[in-house]
Amino acid sequence: xxxxxxxxxxxxxxxxxxxxxxxxxxxxxxxxxxxxxxxxxxxxxxxxxxxxxxxxxxxxxxxxxxxxxxxxxxxxxxxxxxxxxxxxxxxxxxxxxxxxxxxxxxxxxxxxxxxxxxxxxxxxxxxxxxxxxxxxxxxxxxxxxxxxxxxxxxxxxxxxxxxxxxxxxxxxxxxxxxxxxxxxxxxxxxxxxxxxxxxxxxxxxxxxxxxxxxxxxxxxxxxxxxxxxxxxxxxxxxxxxxxxxxxxxxxxxxxxxxxxxxxxxxxxxxxxxxxxxxxxxxxxxxxxxxxxxxxxxxxxxxxxxxxxxxxxxxxxxxxxxxxxxxxxxxxxxxxxxxxxxxxxxxxxxxxxxxxxxxxxxxxxxxxxxxxxxxxxxxxxxxxxxxxxxxxxxxxxxxxxxxxxxxxxxxxxxxxxxxxxxxxxxxxxxxxx
Amino acid sequence: xxxxxxxxxxxxxxxxxxxxxxxxxxxxxxxxxxxxxxxxxxxxxxxxxxxxxxxxxxxxxxxxxxxxxxxxxxxxxxxxxxxxxxxxxxxxxxxxxxxxxxxxxxxxxxxxxxxxxxxxxxxxxxxxxxxxxxxxxxxxxxxxxxxxxxxxxxxxxxxxxxxxxxxxxxxxxxxxxxxxxxxxxxxxxxxxxxxxxxxxxxxxxxxxxxxxxxxxxxxxxxxxxxxxxxxxxxxxxxxxxxxxxxxxxxxxxxxxxxxxxxxxxxxxxxxxxxxxxxxxxxxxxxxxxxxxxxxxxxxx
Numbered sequence: 268x269x270x271x272x273x274x275x276x277x278x279x280x281x282x283x284x285x286x287x288x289x290x291x292x293x294x295x296x297x298x299x300x301x302x303x304x305x306x307x308x309x310x311x312x313x314x315x316x317x318x319x320x321x322x323x324x325x326x327x328x329x330x331x332x333x334x335x336x337x338x339x340x341x342x343x344x345x346x347x348x349x350x351x352x353x354x355x356x357x358x359x360x361x362x363x364x365x366x367x368x369x370x371x372x373x374x375x376x377x378x379x380x381x382x383x384x385x386x387x388x389x390x391x392x393x394x395x396x397x398x399x400x401x402x403x404x405x406x407x408x409x410x411x412x413x414x415x416x417x418x419x420x421x422x423x424x425x426x427x428x429x430x431x432x433x434x435x436x437x438x439x440x441x442x443x444x445x446x447x448x449x450x451x452x453x454x455x456x457x458x459x460x461x462x463x464x465x466x467x468x469x470x471x472x473x474x475x476x477x478x479x480x481x482x483x484x485x486x487x488x489x490x491x492x493x494x495x496x497x498x499x500x501x502x503x504x505x506x507x508x509x510x511x512x513x514x515x516x517x518x519x520x521x522x523x524x525x526x527x528x529x530x531x532x533x534x535x536x537x538x539x540x541x542x543x544x545x546x547x548x549x550x551x552x553x554x555x556x557x558x559x560x561x562x563x564x565x566x567x568x569x570x571x572x573x574x575x576x577x578x579x580x581x582x583x584x585x586x587x588x589x590x591x592x593x594x595x596x597x598x599x600x601x602x603x604x605x606x607x608x609x610x611x612x613x614x615x616x617x618x619x620x621x622x623x624x625x626x627x628x629x630x631x632x633x634x635x636x637x638x639x640x641x642x643x644x645x646x647x648x649x650x651x652x653x654x655x656x657x658x659x660x661x662x663x664x665x666x667x668x669x670x671x672x673x674x675x676x677x678x679x680x681x682x683x684x685x686x687x688x689x690x691x692x693x694x695x696x697x698x699x
Numbered sequence: 700x701x702x703x704x705x706x707x708x709x710x711x712x713x714x715x716x717x718x719x720x721x722x723x724x725x726x727x728x729x730x731x732x733x734x735x736x737x738x739x740x741x742x743x744x745x746x747x748x749x750x751x752x753x754x755x756x757x758x759x760x761x762x763x764x765x766x767x768x769x770x771x772x773x774x775x776x777x778x779x780x781x782x783x784x785x786x787x788x789x790x791x792x793x794x795x796x797x798x799x800x801x802x803x804x805x806x807x808x809x810x811x812x813x814x815x816x817x818x819x820x821x822x823x824x825x826x827x828x829x830x831x832x833x834x835x836x837x838x839x840x841x842x843x844x845x846x847x848x849x850x851x852x853x854x855x856x857x858x859x860x861x862x863x864x865x866x867x868x869x870x871x872x873x874x875x876x877x878x879x880x881x882x883x884x885x886x887x888x889x890x891x892x893x894x895x896x897x898x899x900x901x902x903x904x905x906x907x908x909x910x911x912x913x914x915x916x917x918x919x920x921x922x923x924x925x926x927x928x929x930x931x932x933x934x935x936x937x938x939x940x941x942x943x944x945x946x947x948x949x950x951x952x953x954x955x956x957x958x959x960x961x962x963x964x965x966x967x968x969x970x971x972x973x974x975x976x977x978x979x980x981x982x983x984x985x986x987x988x989x990x991x992x993x994x995x996x997x998x999x
Contacts, residue, residue, distance in 0.1 A: 310780050313773070314747060314819045319754025321828050326758045332819070351792060430799065477980065480987045484734055488938045489983055491931070492976035503969040616931070620806050627803045660814040666807025667789050674796035 290348070300344040307340040308333055350672050392541050396534045404537050408605055410645045411540040412598050417625040417637040418547045419594030424623065425632035426560060427587035428567030430487040432619050433494025436474070437467045437592035439501060439614035441599020446514040446609050447507070456520035456604050460597060467596020468589040475588030479581055494619055501611040513610025517603050536605050543601065547594055548634055555634075559586055628669050630676025639677050704844070706964040707957070712848040712917070714956020715855035719910035720933035721940070721948040722862065723782075723903025729879040729943035730899050731794070736805035737785055738907060739930020740812035743923065745778040745908025746827070746915040747816060753828050767830040767916075774908040781812075782904025783897055791893075809926075817923040824922045827915040847917040858909060859949055862902070866945065871898055879943065935979050941992020950990060954978070 290296040315336060318327040396404045416438065423431045441463035448454040448462075478489050501508045508514070519532045520539065554560045562583045565573040574580055603609050621644065629640020647665065651658045669677070720742050727735045752773040756766050789804045831847040866872035877885040878895045886892050914929075915921045936955045940947025955975055962974035982990065 306784070310777070310784055311819075313751045313777060314744065314816060317751050317755060318820060319751050319758070321750070321754050321757070321826055324754075324758055326755055354792075424799070430802075477984050481983060482987070484728070484732075484942060485938060485983055485987060485989075487734065488934060489980055492935070492979050495931075496973050496976050499970065499973045503973075623799075624803055624806065627799050631797075631799065656818060657814075659810055660818065663807045663809070663811030663814060667804050667811065670796075670800050670804035670807065671789065671792045674793055674800040 296345070296348070299348070300341050303344040304337045304341040308337050311336050354672055393538075396537050401530060401533055404533055406646065406649045408533070408537050408540050410641055411537075411544050412602060412605075413622065413625055413641040413645045414544050414638050415540075415547050415594055415598045415601075416622045417629065417641050418544075418551050418634065419591045419598070420622050421591075421626050421632065421634070421637050422551065422554065422563070422594075423587050423591035424626055425637075426555065426567065427563040427584065429584065429587060430484070431490045431588075431591070432487045432616070432623065433474075433490035433492070433497075434591070434595060434622055435614045435616070435619040436494040436497040437470055437595035438599040438602070438618070439497055439611075440470045440592075441467055441596035442603040442609050442613070443501065443508065443514075443599075444596070445600040445603040446517050449517050449603075450514055453518075455518065456600070460600050463596040463600035464593045465596070467592040467594070467599070470596070471588040471590075471592030472585055475585050479584055491616065491619070494614075494616060498611050498614050501614070508611075511610060511612070513608060513612075515608040517607045517609070519607060520604050536601070540601060540605075543597065548638075551634060554590065559583065563587055624666055628666065628676055630678040633676070633678050636676050636678035643677070702964070706960045708844045708848055708852075709964075710957035710960030711953065712851050712956070713960060714936075714953035715852055716910045716914045716929070716952075717933050717936045717955050718949045718952025719855055719858065719906050720929060721937040721952045722859075722945065723907050724934050724937040725940070725942055725945060725948040726875075726899050726903050728937070729945075730875065730882075730896055731790070731801075732798075733790060733801050734805065734934065735790075735900075735903075736802065736930065737789070737808040737812060738903065739926035739928075739933070740809050740816075741778050741782055741785075741904045741926070742907040742911040742929055742933075743921070743926030744781055744812065744816065745774040745904075745911035746921045746925065747820060747923075748777045748908070749774040749830075749912035749915065750825060750827055750921060753830060757828065764832075766828075767832070770830060771909065771912050774912045775905045778904045778908030778911070779901040782900040782907075786897060786900040791896075809930075813923050813926065820923065822923060824920045827919050827921050829919070830912070830916045847913075851913045851917060854909065854913060858906060862906070863945065865902075871895070875899060932975065935975060938989055939979055939982055941989025944989070944991045947989055947991035954990075 290299060312333070315332040316329050318329065319325070320327075395407060399407075416434070420431065420434050423429050423434070444463050444466050445456070445459045448459055474490070474493050478486055481489060502511050504510070520535065562573070562578045565576065565578060566580065566583055566587075570580065573583075602613075625640040625644050626637055627640075628644060629638070630636025643665075644662075648658050648662050651661060720738065723738050723741070724735060727733060727738070749770040752770045753766055756769060761769070785808055789808045790801050793801045793804055829847075831850045834846040834849065866875060874885070874890045874895050875898065877888070877890055878892055882892055885895075915925075932955060933952070936951035937948045938951070939955060940949070940951025942948075955978070958978050959971055959975055963971045966974070986992075
């Protein structure tokens with residue numbers, strides 16, 4: 268099939284390839300699109316066209332919706348087939364990096380370019396709250412929070428290969444730790460931040476311990492269960508957590524004991540968050556190439572072979588859970604300090620699903636990927652607020668489309684390759 | 700004693716519905732090892748189709764008796780069509796990709812479908828007409844076993860027996876079992892694996908639609924969000940019984956239903972879901988592959 272597509276693609280140029288992608292000719296493509304349109308009209312008929320009111324016994328027929336569906340599917344199916352065919356074509360050709368990735372490797376390999384790139388990025392990050400208004404800064408803070416959460420979950424899912432669907436539990440632990448300590452004993456942000464990290468890690472070990480024997484999807488559902496249990500306990504244990512109404516009036520962080528106003532403290536919060544993200548990136552980067560990081564990769568690829576190489580499975584897994592949860596605990600403290608109000612509704616399963624999507628859409632195991640994923644998944648819905656109603660609809664479609672057309676994620680993780688070059692002197696194991 | 704029996708039958712009803720949805724999860728998982736997160740949404744779409752069809756029929760003045768049959772049939776047809784289409788769009792292009800990709804695709808699909816129904820219909824709770832018949836002879840037991848509960852339990856039992864026979868004796872059922880065992884080998888002996896996967900989605904979705912219409916009629920209201928919690932509970936049931944195992948899904952559903960019913964009845968209704976998940980964690984700690992799941996030997 269790919270051969271015919273190649274031929275079509277080369278002979279007719281873009282419009283021809285676009286119209287006939289995946290088919291033998293234009294008539295067949297037209298037929299396929301028509302069938303798709305008819306099928307979707309049938310599929311969406313009851314939900315899109317009819318609206319009933321069973322109390323007043325009225326039926327509302329919205330025939331225009333049917334036309335919209337038919338037209339959209341007819342033209343959409345051309346795009347769909349074209350994208351699919353393009354994906355196939357790319358698979359056939361040698362797996363070359365695309366232009367963006369090639370540029371990134373070039374920057375990363377050249378020390379001077381790398382320094383310049385980092386400096387430019389640092390300036391942009393530092394200048395952001397000066398240039399943009401409070402609203403934008405707030406969005407950016409939540410984006411940075413998700414980068415941190417994503418990088419933490421990346422340790423568990425991306426590196427160690429343990430599917431955790433209850434990651435939000437550790438986030439909740441951090442947030443409630445700060446809220447409760449602040450409410451009862453008036454303990455400040457900076458004291459709780461490390462405590463939140465420790466509490467996150469401890470919870471990670473406590474939850475991680477019983478599930479060590481489980482594999483794959485059993486692990487996924489049990490972690491999901493733990494996440495829900497923690498949320499339900501927060502919701503129902505009213506004496507301590509104030510139940511669904513949540514805790515309000517949490518102190519914002521102070522700057523050397525000075526309390527700041529709303530605008531200043533948002534900017535301050537932004538810089539704290541940016542600093543924490545830089546710290547996270549640094550730590551995760553170092554972890555990745557450390558002994559434990561390579562043990563995680565080995566564990567992800569093959570548990571039994573990994574044990575045969577003398578890696579302690581229990582310890583490695585628990586380390587992954589604990590270190591992953593550490594970042595979530597810290598992010599939770601920051602979240603509570605930023606919003607000054609938390610309730611259990613912020614820690615539902617959807618939150619875990621979104622953090623997981625950040626990791627997978629960005630590209631599992633790759634730090635740059637997670638950052639890109641967080642920026643797309645958090646900023647896109649924020650800036651789509653003009654389409655408020657269709658926001659989540661688009662969000663869902665983007666998740667599906669990215670996965671269908673780029674299943675490895677936006678920026679895929681690169682393996683470290685060791686090359687032997689005889690021209691070099693004695694130090695043979697040259698990193699590339 | 701009456702209270703105990705009431706809880707018993709309540710749990711049985713609830714468990715039957717969990718079992719119906721769990722079957723879809725477990726069948727799909729058995730064949731392509733995918734947690735089909737959008738399955739709960741299929742159940743919700745089934746319930747909505749049932750509501751819409753019933754509304755139109757009432758408006759056109761159909762007799763009450765025929766309504767359940769027509770609404771149920773339409774719900775099954777459309778849910779099956781949705782299941783079929785979702786597989787083609789969101790999962791088929793991802794075959795052979797790394798394991799988490801289809802899962803994210805499924806979560807995206809689930810978000811999409813929820814919002815699609817919310818936008819096309821409404822975000823409010825809609826009253827669902829009473830489609831299930833009332834039996835006069837059950838009036839004596841009122842408070843213990845209602846007619847709708849009896850219908851749900853009987854219907855689920857019927858569907859489960861039918862499904863077991865279907866998988867055991869028909870050609871496509873055999874093909875399904877073969878594909879679940881070893882997909883490559885099944886391809887080699889001439890089984891059309893794509894067709895089998897589609898059939899699995901169609902059957903699973905139909906079962907979810909039956910569950911959706913029945914429970915919506917029993918509870919009396921639906922909204923676009925009902926699929927989420929039902930889906931999670933049903934998935935829990937499937938894992939409880941050992942994911943991939945069909946009798947396991949039925950057993951898991953019933954156990955989950957009873958646990959919830961008795962826990963809310965005798966302990967506290969606030970912690971209903973906590974009990975369900977605690978039970979799951981406990982069972983998995985002692986039997987890591989579920990009650991009826993097979994312990995797979997790992998190979999390098």
